Amino acid sequence: MLFARLAEVSREVAAAPARSRKTAALARLFAAAGPEEAPLVISYLAGRVPQGRIGVGWSTLSEPVPPAAAPSLTVTEVDASLDALSRVSGPGAQRERRRLIDRLMGAATEEEQRFLHRLLTGEVRQGALDAIALEAVARAAGAPPDEVRRAVMLEGSLPRVARAVLAEGPGALGRFRLRVGTPVQPMLAHTAASVDDAVRTLDAACAVEEKLDGIRVQVHVSGREVRIYTRSLDDITERLPDVRAAAAGLAGDRFILDGEVIALDAAGRPVAFQDVASRVGSRADVVAAHAALPLSPVFFDVLAAEGEPVLDLPGGERHTVLARLVPEPMRVRRAVVDDPVSGEQIAAAEEFFAETLRRGHEGVLVKSLAAPYSAGRRGRSWLKVKPVHTLDLVILAAEWGHGRRTGLLSNLHLGARAADGGFVMLGKTFKGLTDEMLSWQTERLRELALDDDGFTVTVRPELVVEIAYDGVQRSPRYPAGVTLRFARVLRHRPDKPAADADTVEQVLAARGSA
Numbered sequence: 001m002l003f004a005r006l007a008e009v010s011r012e013v014a015a016a017p018a019r020s021r022k023t024a025a026l027a028r029l030f031a032a033a034g035p036e037e038a039p040l041v042i043s044y045l046a047g048r049v050p051q052g053r054i055g056v057g058w059s060t061l062s063e064p065v066p067p068a069a070a071p072s073l074t075v076t077e078v079d080a081s082l083d084a085l086s087r088v089s090g091p092g093a094q095r096e097r098r099r100l101i102d103r104l105m106g107a108a109t110e111e112e113q114r115f116l117h118r119l120l121t122g123e124v125r126q127g128a129l130d131a132i133a134l135e136a137v138a139r140a141a142g143a144p145p146d147e148v149r150r151a152v153m154l155e156g157s158l159p160r161v162a163r164a165v166l167a168e169g170p171g172a173l174g175r176f177r178l179r180v181g182t183p184v185q186p187m188l189a190h191t192a193a194s195v196d197d198a199v200r201t202l203d204a205a206c207a208v209e210e211k212l213d214g215i216r217v218q219v220h221v222s223g224r225e226v227r228i229y230t231r232s233l234d235d236i237t238e239r240l241p242d243v244r245a246a247a248a249g250l251a252g253d254r255f256i257l258d259g260e261v262i263a264l265d266a267a268g269r270p271v272a273f274q275d276v277a278s279r280v281g282s283r284a285d286v287v288a289a290h291a292a293l294p295l296s297p298v299f300f301d302v303l304a305a306e307g308e309p310v311l312d313l314p315g316g317e318r319h320t321v322l323a324r325l326v327p328e329p330m331r332v333r334r335a336v337v338d339d340p341v342s343g344e345q346i347a348a349a350e351e352f353f354a355e356t357l358r359r360g361h362e363g364v365l366v367k368s369l370a371a372p373y374s375a376g377r378r379g380r381s382w383l384k385v386k387p388v389h390t391l392d393l394v395i396l397a398a399e400w401g402h403g404r405r406t407g408l409l410s411n412l413h414l415g416a417r418a419a420d421g422g423f424v425m426l427g428k429t430f431k432g433l434t435d436e437m438l439s440w441q442t443e444r445l446r447e448l449a450l451d452d453d454g455f456t457v458t459v460r461p462e463l464v465v466e467i468a469y470d471g472v473q474r475s476p477r478y479p480a481g482v483t484l485r486f487a488r489v490l491r492h493r494p495d496k497p498a499a500d501a502d503t504v505e506q507v508l509a510a511r512g513s514a
Helices: 003-015 019-032 038-045 075-086 093-106 110-120 130-141 145-155 158-168 170-175 195-202 241-248 273-281 286-292 315-325 343-358 435-447 504-513
Strands: 188-191 206-211 215-222 225-230 255-262 296-305 334-337 363-368 378-385 389-400 409-417 423-429 449-452 456-459 464-469 471-474 482-485 488-493
Touching: 003 019, 003 038, 003 075, 003 110, 019 038, 019 130, 019 158, 038 075, 038 130, 038 158, 075 093, 093 110, 130 145, 130 158, 145 158, 145 170, 158 170, 195 206, 195 343, 195 363, 195 378, 206 315, 206 343, 215 241, 215 273, 215 296, 225 241, 241 296, 255 273, 255 315, 273 471, 296 315, 334 343, 343 363, 389 423, 389 435, 409 435, 409 464, 409 504, 423 482, 435 449, 435 456, 435 488, 464 482
Parallel strands: 188 378
Antiparallel strands: 206 334, 206 363, 215 225, 215 255, 255 296, 363 378, 389 409, 389 456, 389 464, 409 423, 449 456, 464 488, 471 482
Protein backbone atom coordinates (compact mmCIF):
# COMPACT_ATOMS: atom_id res chain seq x y z
CA MET A 1 0.00 0.00 0.00
CA LEU A 2 1.24 3.46 -0.85
CA PHE A 3 1.96 5.62 2.19
CA ALA A 4 0.17 8.44 0.36
CA ARG A 5 -3.10 6.52 0.75
CA LEU A 6 -2.60 6.42 4.53
CA ALA A 7 -1.83 10.15 4.66
CA GLU A 8 -4.91 10.88 2.55
CA VAL A 9 -7.19 8.85 4.85
CA SER A 10 -5.65 10.51 7.88
CA ARG A 11 -6.70 13.88 6.46
CA GLU A 12 -10.15 12.52 5.57
CA VAL A 13 -10.70 11.10 9.07
CA ALA A 14 -9.54 14.31 10.70
CA ALA A 15 -12.03 16.34 8.67
CA ALA A 16 -14.96 13.94 9.10
CA PRO A 17 -17.40 15.26 11.72
CA ALA A 18 -19.29 12.00 12.22
CA ARG A 19 -17.97 8.84 13.86
CA SER A 20 -19.72 6.73 11.20
CA ARG A 21 -17.79 8.46 8.42
CA LYS A 22 -14.48 8.01 10.25
CA THR A 23 -15.22 4.32 10.76
CA ALA A 24 -16.20 3.81 7.11
CA ALA A 25 -13.04 5.52 5.83
CA LEU A 26 -10.81 3.43 8.09
CA ALA A 27 -12.64 0.20 7.21
CA ARG A 28 -12.00 0.81 3.49
CA LEU A 29 -8.34 1.47 4.23
CA PHE A 30 -7.91 -1.66 6.38
CA ALA A 31 -9.68 -3.83 3.81
CA ALA A 32 -7.32 -2.55 1.11
CA ALA A 33 -4.24 -3.14 3.25
CA GLY A 34 -2.69 -6.56 3.41
CA PRO A 35 -2.72 -8.43 6.76
CA GLU A 36 0.96 -7.53 7.28
CA GLU A 37 0.37 -3.87 6.42
CA ALA A 38 -2.78 -3.37 8.51
CA PRO A 39 -0.97 -3.39 11.91
CA LEU A 40 1.38 -0.67 10.65
CA VAL A 41 -1.48 1.40 9.26
CA ILE A 42 -3.37 1.16 12.55
CA SER A 43 -0.31 2.15 14.57
CA TYR A 44 0.54 5.13 12.36
CA LEU A 45 -3.02 6.48 12.34
CA ALA A 46 -3.07 6.27 16.13
CA GLY A 47 0.19 8.26 16.24
CA ARG A 48 2.32 5.33 17.39
CA VAL A 49 5.63 4.13 15.97
CA PRO A 50 5.94 0.34 16.52
CA GLN A 51 9.69 0.70 17.06
CA GLY A 52 9.11 3.00 20.05
CA ARG A 53 11.70 5.70 20.59
CA ILE A 54 13.92 6.04 17.53
CA GLY A 55 15.93 9.11 18.50
CA VAL A 56 14.21 11.48 16.08
CA GLY A 57 12.76 14.78 17.28
CA TRP A 58 12.26 18.37 16.26
CA SER A 59 15.99 19.06 15.80
CA THR A 60 16.46 16.14 13.39
CA LEU A 61 13.45 17.29 11.37
CA SER A 62 14.26 21.00 11.44
CA GLU A 63 15.87 21.19 7.99
CA PRO A 64 13.31 20.87 5.16
CA VAL A 65 13.90 18.34 2.40
CA PRO A 66 12.47 18.84 -1.13
CA PRO A 67 9.45 16.54 -1.47
CA ALA A 68 8.97 13.91 -4.15
CA ALA A 69 6.87 14.96 -7.10
CA ALA A 70 4.69 11.83 -7.07
CA PRO A 71 3.89 9.15 -4.47
CA SER A 72 5.96 5.97 -4.56
CA LEU A 73 6.74 5.35 -0.88
CA THR A 74 5.01 2.30 0.61
CA VAL A 75 3.91 1.61 4.17
CA THR A 76 6.41 -1.24 4.49
CA GLU A 77 9.22 0.99 3.21
CA VAL A 78 8.41 3.53 5.93
CA ASP A 79 8.55 0.72 8.49
CA ALA A 80 11.92 -0.42 7.16
CA SER A 81 13.23 3.15 7.40
CA LEU A 82 12.05 3.46 11.00
CA ASP A 83 13.67 0.10 11.78
CA ALA A 84 16.95 1.42 10.43
CA LEU A 85 16.60 4.60 12.49
CA SER A 86 15.89 2.61 15.66
CA ARG A 87 19.18 0.69 15.24
CA VAL A 88 21.39 3.77 14.97
CA SER A 89 23.73 4.28 17.94
CA GLY A 90 27.27 5.19 18.88
CA PRO A 91 29.60 7.87 17.46
CA GLY A 92 28.12 9.77 14.54
CA ALA A 93 24.59 8.63 15.39
CA GLN A 94 23.03 12.06 14.94
CA ARG A 95 24.63 12.47 11.50
CA GLU A 96 23.44 9.01 10.45
CA ARG A 97 19.91 9.70 11.68
CA ARG A 98 19.89 12.92 9.66
CA ARG A 99 20.98 11.00 6.55
CA LEU A 100 18.27 8.37 6.99
CA ILE A 101 15.58 10.99 7.68
CA ASP A 102 16.62 13.00 4.62
CA ARG A 103 16.37 9.87 2.49
CA LEU A 104 12.91 9.02 3.88
CA MET A 105 11.59 12.56 3.53
CA GLY A 106 13.04 12.86 0.05
CA ALA A 107 10.97 9.86 -1.05
CA ALA A 108 7.78 11.39 0.38
CA THR A 109 5.40 13.84 -1.24
CA GLU A 110 4.53 17.08 0.52
CA GLU A 111 1.41 15.58 2.15
CA GLU A 112 3.33 12.46 3.17
CA GLN A 113 6.05 14.66 4.69
CA ARG A 114 3.47 16.51 6.77
CA PHE A 115 2.09 13.25 8.15
CA LEU A 116 5.55 11.83 8.83
CA HIS A 117 6.55 15.02 10.64
CA ARG A 118 3.48 14.77 12.91
CA LEU A 119 4.01 11.03 13.45
CA LEU A 120 7.65 11.41 14.46
CA THR A 121 6.99 14.36 16.76
CA GLY A 122 3.93 12.87 18.47
CA GLU A 123 1.53 15.36 16.90
CA VAL A 124 -0.90 13.00 15.13
CA ARG A 125 -4.32 14.11 16.36
CA GLN A 126 -6.76 13.29 13.56
CA GLY A 127 -9.33 11.51 15.68
CA ALA A 128 -8.46 7.95 14.60
CA LEU A 129 -8.93 6.74 18.14
CA ASP A 130 -8.46 3.09 19.02
CA ALA A 131 -12.19 2.56 19.54
CA ILE A 132 -12.99 3.81 16.04
CA ALA A 133 -10.15 1.80 14.52
CA LEU A 134 -11.43 -1.30 16.32
CA GLU A 135 -14.90 -0.85 14.81
CA ALA A 136 -13.31 -0.33 11.41
CA VAL A 137 -11.31 -3.57 11.69
CA ALA A 138 -14.49 -5.43 12.60
CA ARG A 139 -16.29 -3.98 9.58
CA ALA A 140 -13.40 -4.73 7.21
CA ALA A 141 -13.20 -8.33 8.45
CA GLY A 142 -16.96 -8.92 8.67
CA ALA A 143 -16.64 -9.73 12.37
CA PRO A 144 -18.89 -8.76 15.31
CA PRO A 145 -17.41 -5.64 16.97
CA ASP A 146 -17.94 -7.05 20.48
CA GLU A 147 -15.92 -10.15 19.63
CA VAL A 148 -13.10 -8.05 18.15
CA ARG A 149 -13.21 -5.81 21.23
CA ARG A 150 -12.88 -8.78 23.57
CA ALA A 151 -10.03 -10.26 21.53
CA VAL A 152 -8.17 -6.94 21.71
CA MET A 153 -8.88 -6.74 25.43
CA LEU A 154 -7.33 -10.17 26.00
CA GLU A 155 -4.45 -9.84 23.55
CA GLY A 156 -3.63 -6.26 24.50
CA SER A 157 -2.97 -5.25 20.88
CA LEU A 158 -5.38 -4.15 18.15
CA PRO A 159 -2.67 -4.47 15.47
CA ARG A 160 -2.04 -8.15 16.34
CA VAL A 161 -5.75 -8.96 16.38
CA ALA A 162 -6.23 -7.07 13.11
CA ARG A 163 -3.47 -9.09 11.43
CA ALA A 164 -5.18 -12.35 12.41
CA VAL A 165 -8.79 -11.45 11.69
CA LEU A 166 -8.07 -9.72 8.37
CA ALA A 167 -6.00 -12.70 7.21
CA GLU A 168 -8.18 -15.55 8.51
CA GLY A 169 -11.62 -14.08 9.09
CA PRO A 170 -13.81 -13.95 12.23
CA GLY A 171 -12.91 -17.52 13.22
CA ALA A 172 -9.45 -16.33 14.26
CA LEU A 173 -10.91 -14.40 17.20
CA GLY A 174 -11.57 -17.58 19.19
CA ARG A 175 -7.90 -18.18 19.87
CA PHE A 176 -7.44 -14.99 21.85
CA ARG A 177 -7.85 -15.94 25.51
CA LEU A 178 -6.76 -14.51 28.84
CA ARG A 179 -3.33 -15.90 29.69
CA VAL A 180 -1.24 -15.28 32.78
CA GLY A 181 1.91 -13.63 31.47
CA THR A 182 0.22 -11.79 28.61
CA PRO A 183 -0.92 -8.28 29.69
CA VAL A 184 -4.41 -7.04 28.88
CA GLN A 185 -5.58 -3.50 28.48
CA PRO A 186 -6.74 -2.04 31.81
CA MET A 187 -10.26 -0.94 32.59
CA LEU A 188 -10.62 2.84 32.75
CA ALA A 189 -13.05 5.22 34.43
CA HIS A 190 -15.29 8.10 33.46
CA THR A 191 -15.49 11.29 35.53
CA ALA A 192 -18.20 12.39 37.96
CA ALA A 193 -18.59 15.82 39.50
CA SER A 194 -18.99 14.55 43.08
CA VAL A 195 -19.32 11.43 45.18
CA ASP A 196 -23.05 12.02 45.48
CA ASP A 197 -23.34 12.36 41.70
CA ALA A 198 -21.31 9.16 41.13
CA VAL A 199 -23.31 7.08 43.59
CA ARG A 200 -26.64 8.28 42.21
CA THR A 201 -25.46 7.73 38.62
CA LEU A 202 -24.58 4.09 39.33
CA ASP A 203 -27.86 3.71 41.23
CA ALA A 204 -26.73 0.40 42.74
CA ALA A 205 -24.51 -0.96 45.48
CA CYS A 206 -20.99 0.34 44.96
CA ALA A 207 -17.55 0.68 46.52
CA VAL A 208 -15.80 4.01 47.07
CA GLU A 209 -12.06 3.42 46.79
CA GLU A 210 -9.04 5.67 47.27
CA LYS A 211 -7.67 6.92 43.96
CA LEU A 212 -3.90 6.70 44.33
CA ASP A 213 -1.63 9.03 42.38
CA GLY A 214 0.90 6.40 41.36
CA ILE A 215 1.85 4.24 38.39
CA ARG A 216 -0.81 1.78 37.22
CA VAL A 217 0.57 -1.75 37.12
CA GLN A 218 -0.70 -5.17 36.14
CA VAL A 219 1.08 -7.98 37.98
CA HIS A 220 1.14 -11.53 36.60
CA VAL A 221 2.25 -14.38 38.88
CA SER A 222 2.77 -17.98 37.75
CA GLY A 223 4.75 -20.20 40.09
CA ARG A 224 8.00 -18.38 40.85
CA GLU A 225 7.66 -16.17 37.75
CA VAL A 226 6.44 -12.59 38.28
CA ARG A 227 5.96 -10.10 35.45
CA ILE A 228 4.94 -6.46 35.92
CA TYR A 229 3.37 -4.35 33.15
CA THR A 230 2.44 -0.69 32.86
CA ARG A 231 -0.87 0.77 31.73
CA SER A 232 0.58 0.86 28.19
CA LEU A 233 1.54 -2.85 28.57
CA ASP A 234 5.31 -2.26 28.77
CA ASP A 235 7.23 -4.85 30.79
CA ILE A 236 8.97 -3.09 33.72
CA THR A 237 9.62 -6.15 35.89
CA GLU A 238 13.37 -5.64 36.13
CA ARG A 239 12.95 -2.06 37.35
CA LEU A 240 10.74 -3.00 40.31
CA PRO A 241 12.44 -5.67 42.44
CA ASP A 242 10.52 -4.47 45.51
CA VAL A 243 7.16 -4.92 43.80
CA ARG A 244 8.23 -8.26 42.35
CA ALA A 245 9.23 -9.52 45.79
CA ALA A 246 5.93 -8.37 47.31
CA ALA A 247 3.94 -10.15 44.59
CA ALA A 248 6.02 -13.33 44.86
CA GLY A 249 5.15 -13.54 48.56
CA LEU A 250 1.40 -13.63 47.97
CA ALA A 251 -0.68 -16.77 48.40
CA GLY A 252 -2.11 -18.53 45.38
CA ASP A 253 -0.77 -19.27 41.92
CA ARG A 254 -1.34 -18.18 38.32
CA PHE A 255 -3.14 -14.92 39.04
CA ILE A 256 -3.30 -11.40 37.58
CA LEU A 257 -3.69 -8.34 39.79
CA ASP A 258 -4.51 -4.74 38.91
CA GLY A 259 -3.17 -1.94 41.08
CA GLU A 260 -0.92 1.07 41.58
CA VAL A 261 2.69 1.48 42.62
CA ILE A 262 3.22 4.31 45.10
CA ALA A 263 5.85 5.58 47.52
CA LEU A 264 5.23 6.95 51.01
CA ASP A 265 7.29 9.44 52.96
CA ALA A 266 8.29 9.15 56.62
CA ALA A 267 4.90 10.52 57.68
CA GLY A 268 3.06 7.92 55.61
CA ARG A 269 1.91 10.43 52.99
CA PRO A 270 2.25 9.72 49.25
CA VAL A 271 5.36 10.98 47.50
CA ALA A 272 4.82 13.22 44.45
CA PHE A 273 3.76 11.41 41.28
CA GLN A 274 6.73 12.64 39.24
CA ASP A 275 9.17 11.16 41.78
CA VAL A 276 7.46 7.79 41.51
CA ALA A 277 7.36 8.08 37.70
CA SER A 278 11.05 8.96 37.64
CA ARG A 279 11.90 5.94 39.79
CA VAL A 280 9.78 3.58 37.67
CA GLY A 281 11.17 5.03 34.44
CA SER A 282 14.80 4.86 35.52
CA ARG A 283 17.03 2.28 33.85
CA ALA A 284 19.98 3.16 36.08
CA ASP A 285 21.20 1.20 39.11
CA VAL A 286 17.97 -0.47 40.27
CA VAL A 287 19.38 -1.34 43.71
CA ALA A 288 20.40 2.27 44.35
CA ALA A 289 17.05 3.54 43.05
CA HIS A 290 15.21 1.15 45.35
CA ALA A 291 17.26 2.30 48.33
CA ALA A 292 16.60 5.95 47.49
CA LEU A 293 12.84 5.51 46.97
CA PRO A 294 11.24 2.19 47.98
CA LEU A 295 7.98 1.49 46.17
CA SER A 296 4.90 -0.35 47.38
CA PRO A 297 2.15 -2.02 45.33
CA VAL A 298 -1.47 -1.44 46.31
CA PHE A 299 -3.99 -3.69 44.55
CA PHE A 300 -7.66 -3.02 43.82
CA ASP A 301 -8.77 -5.72 41.36
CA VAL A 302 -8.07 -9.23 40.11
CA LEU A 303 -8.39 -10.51 36.53
CA ALA A 304 -7.48 -14.18 36.99
CA ALA A 305 -7.00 -16.58 39.90
CA GLU A 306 -5.65 -20.15 39.87
CA GLY A 307 -5.29 -19.75 36.11
CA GLU A 308 -8.99 -19.08 35.56
CA PRO A 309 -10.35 -15.72 34.26
CA VAL A 310 -12.54 -13.81 36.70
CA LEU A 311 -13.08 -10.79 34.43
CA ASP A 312 -16.76 -11.51 34.00
CA LEU A 313 -17.53 -11.86 37.71
CA PRO A 314 -19.34 -8.91 39.37
CA GLY A 315 -17.08 -6.41 41.09
CA GLY A 316 -18.16 -7.55 44.56
CA GLU A 317 -17.24 -11.16 43.84
CA ARG A 318 -13.89 -10.16 42.32
CA HIS A 319 -13.08 -8.27 45.52
CA THR A 320 -13.76 -11.44 47.52
CA VAL A 321 -11.26 -13.27 45.31
CA LEU A 322 -8.79 -10.38 45.69
CA ALA A 323 -9.10 -10.52 49.50
CA ARG A 324 -8.15 -14.22 49.43
CA LEU A 325 -4.99 -13.44 47.46
CA VAL A 326 -3.85 -10.11 48.89
CA PRO A 327 -3.61 -9.13 52.59
CA GLU A 328 -5.44 -5.99 53.66
CA PRO A 329 -2.33 -3.72 53.96
CA MET A 330 -1.69 -4.27 50.23
CA ARG A 331 -5.30 -3.63 49.19
CA VAL A 332 -6.71 -0.20 48.43
CA ARG A 333 -8.82 1.34 51.21
CA ARG A 334 -12.54 1.37 50.44
CA ALA A 335 -16.00 2.06 51.80
CA VAL A 336 -19.12 0.23 50.60
CA VAL A 337 -22.42 1.94 49.82
CA ASP A 338 -25.15 -0.71 49.94
CA ASP A 339 -28.04 1.71 49.40
CA PRO A 340 -27.45 4.45 46.76
CA VAL A 341 -30.40 6.52 48.00
CA SER A 342 -29.42 6.45 51.67
CA GLY A 343 -28.47 9.95 52.74
CA GLU A 344 -26.52 8.55 55.67
CA GLN A 345 -24.44 6.22 53.47
CA ILE A 346 -23.78 8.93 50.89
CA ALA A 347 -22.65 11.27 53.68
CA ALA A 348 -20.29 8.55 54.92
CA ALA A 349 -18.94 8.13 51.38
CA GLU A 350 -18.35 11.87 51.09
CA GLU A 351 -16.49 11.83 54.41
CA PHE A 352 -14.37 8.94 53.06
CA PHE A 353 -13.56 11.17 50.05
CA ALA A 354 -12.58 14.06 52.33
CA GLU A 355 -10.42 11.79 54.47
CA THR A 356 -8.75 10.41 51.33
CA LEU A 357 -7.78 13.95 50.31
CA ARG A 358 -6.48 14.65 53.82
CA ARG A 359 -4.29 11.56 53.53
CA GLY A 360 -2.71 13.14 50.43
CA HIS A 361 -4.35 11.05 47.71
CA GLU A 362 -5.93 12.56 44.61
CA GLY A 363 -9.56 11.45 44.93
CA VAL A 364 -11.76 8.37 44.82
CA LEU A 365 -13.13 5.85 42.37
CA VAL A 366 -16.77 4.85 42.76
CA LYS A 367 -17.27 1.34 41.34
CA SER A 368 -20.37 -0.74 40.77
CA LEU A 369 -20.30 -3.99 42.73
CA ALA A 370 -22.33 -5.69 39.99
CA ALA A 371 -20.24 -4.81 36.93
CA PRO A 372 -17.64 -7.05 35.23
CA TYR A 373 -14.09 -5.92 34.51
CA SER A 374 -14.38 -4.26 31.07
CA ALA A 375 -10.73 -4.38 30.09
CA GLY A 376 -9.62 -1.80 27.58
CA ARG A 377 -12.74 0.32 27.96
CA ARG A 378 -13.65 3.50 29.80
CA GLY A 379 -16.70 1.99 31.43
CA ARG A 380 -19.57 3.85 33.07
CA SER A 381 -19.43 1.43 35.99
CA TRP A 382 -16.25 3.09 37.28
CA LEU A 383 -16.49 6.81 38.03
CA LYS A 384 -13.60 8.91 39.30
CA VAL A 385 -14.10 11.93 41.54
CA LYS A 386 -11.33 14.47 42.09
CA PRO A 387 -11.36 18.01 43.45
CA VAL A 388 -11.38 20.66 40.73
CA HIS A 389 -8.54 23.19 40.84
CA THR A 390 -8.69 26.28 38.64
CA LEU A 391 -6.38 29.14 37.72
CA ASP A 392 -6.84 32.28 35.67
CA LEU A 393 -3.90 32.37 33.26
CA VAL A 394 -2.88 34.52 30.31
CA ILE A 395 -2.54 33.26 26.72
CA LEU A 396 1.00 33.98 25.51
CA ALA A 397 0.76 32.21 22.13
CA ALA A 398 -1.31 29.66 20.25
CA GLU A 399 -0.52 27.00 17.66
CA TRP A 400 -2.41 26.47 14.42
CA GLY A 401 -4.52 23.32 14.61
CA HIS A 402 -4.55 20.16 12.47
CA GLY A 403 -7.40 18.12 11.03
CA ARG A 404 -10.77 19.48 12.04
CA ARG A 405 -8.97 22.39 13.68
CA THR A 406 -7.08 23.42 10.53
CA GLY A 407 -7.28 27.19 10.18
CA LEU A 408 -8.02 27.63 13.89
CA LEU A 409 -5.71 28.65 16.70
CA SER A 410 -5.88 25.70 19.06
CA ASN A 411 -3.00 24.70 21.38
CA LEU A 412 -2.67 27.52 23.92
CA HIS A 413 0.58 28.57 25.62
CA LEU A 414 -0.36 29.51 29.17
CA GLY A 415 1.40 31.97 31.47
CA ALA A 416 1.14 33.20 35.06
CA ARG A 417 2.10 36.68 36.26
CA ALA A 418 5.68 37.09 37.43
CA ALA A 419 6.94 39.41 40.17
CA ASP A 420 8.52 41.73 37.59
CA GLY A 421 5.22 42.30 35.82
CA GLY A 422 5.94 39.88 32.98
CA PHE A 423 4.54 36.39 32.41
CA VAL A 424 6.03 32.94 32.91
CA MET A 425 4.93 30.04 30.72
CA LEU A 426 3.50 27.03 32.60
CA GLY A 427 2.53 24.73 29.76
CA LYS A 428 0.14 24.18 26.88
CA THR A 429 -3.36 22.81 26.36
CA PHE A 430 -5.87 22.37 23.56
CA LYS A 431 -8.37 20.41 25.65
CA GLY A 432 -11.83 21.60 26.64
CA LEU A 433 -12.28 23.93 23.66
CA THR A 434 -15.63 23.71 21.87
CA ASP A 435 -16.02 24.68 18.21
CA GLU A 436 -17.58 27.95 19.29
CA MET A 437 -14.70 28.70 21.69
CA LEU A 438 -12.12 27.86 19.02
CA SER A 439 -13.75 30.20 16.53
CA TRP A 440 -14.00 33.05 19.03
CA GLN A 441 -10.44 32.70 20.33
CA THR A 442 -8.98 32.50 16.81
CA GLU A 443 -10.58 35.82 15.91
CA ARG A 444 -9.55 37.44 19.18
CA LEU A 445 -5.96 36.13 19.14
CA ARG A 446 -5.49 37.33 15.57
CA GLU A 447 -6.30 40.80 16.86
CA LEU A 448 -3.60 40.36 19.53
CA ALA A 449 -1.02 38.76 17.20
CA LEU A 450 2.60 39.94 17.34
CA ASP A 451 4.20 37.26 15.15
CA ASP A 452 3.18 34.21 13.09
CA ASP A 453 5.83 31.73 11.90
CA GLY A 454 3.28 29.46 10.25
CA PHE A 455 3.07 27.13 13.27
CA THR A 456 2.73 29.39 16.30
CA VAL A 457 1.17 32.83 16.71
CA THR A 458 2.72 34.91 19.48
CA VAL A 459 0.21 37.35 20.96
CA ARG A 460 0.08 40.30 23.31
CA PRO A 461 -0.51 38.84 26.80
CA GLU A 462 -3.98 40.26 27.30
CA LEU A 463 -6.54 37.45 27.03
CA VAL A 464 -7.21 35.59 30.28
CA VAL A 465 -8.51 32.02 30.25
CA GLU A 466 -9.83 29.96 33.16
CA ILE A 467 -8.01 26.64 33.35
CA ALA A 468 -8.98 23.52 35.30
CA TYR A 469 -6.18 21.14 36.20
CA ASP A 470 -5.53 18.06 38.33
CA GLY A 471 -2.32 19.15 40.00
CA VAL A 472 0.98 20.97 39.72
CA GLN A 473 4.16 19.02 39.09
CA ARG A 474 7.84 19.77 38.61
CA SER A 475 9.00 20.30 35.03
CA PRO A 476 12.42 21.47 33.86
CA ARG A 477 10.89 22.47 30.51
CA TYR A 478 9.29 25.64 31.88
CA PRO A 479 10.89 28.67 33.56
CA ALA A 480 9.04 28.34 36.87
CA GLY A 481 10.12 24.72 37.13
CA VAL A 482 6.52 23.48 37.24
CA THR A 483 3.67 22.70 34.89
CA LEU A 484 -0.03 21.81 35.19
CA ARG A 485 -1.26 18.22 35.02
CA PHE A 486 -4.21 17.56 32.68
CA ALA A 487 -4.92 21.23 32.04
CA ARG A 488 -8.14 22.00 30.16
CA VAL A 489 -9.96 25.19 29.23
CA LEU A 490 -13.14 26.03 31.11
CA ARG A 491 -13.88 29.44 29.62
CA HIS A 492 -12.35 32.61 28.27
CA ARG A 493 -12.32 35.61 30.61
CA PRO A 494 -12.35 38.71 28.34
CA ASP A 495 -13.88 40.54 31.32
CA LYS A 496 -10.73 40.05 33.37
CA PRO A 497 -7.56 42.11 32.78
CA ALA A 498 -4.25 40.30 32.56
CA ALA A 499 -3.09 42.20 35.64
CA ASP A 500 -5.63 40.20 37.65
CA ALA A 501 -4.44 36.79 36.44
CA ASP A 502 -2.95 34.38 38.96
CA THR A 503 0.71 34.73 39.84
CA VAL A 504 3.57 32.25 39.75
CA GLU A 505 3.59 32.40 43.55
CA GLN A 506 -0.07 31.35 43.64
CA VAL A 507 0.67 28.45 41.29
CA LEU A 508 3.58 27.29 43.45
CA ALA A 509 1.37 27.56 46.53
CA ALA A 510 -1.30 25.52 44.76
CA ARG A 511 1.31 22.81 44.19
CA GLY A 512 1.33 22.16 47.90
CA SER A 513 -2.44 21.85 48.15
CA ALA A 514 -3.31 20.18 44.83
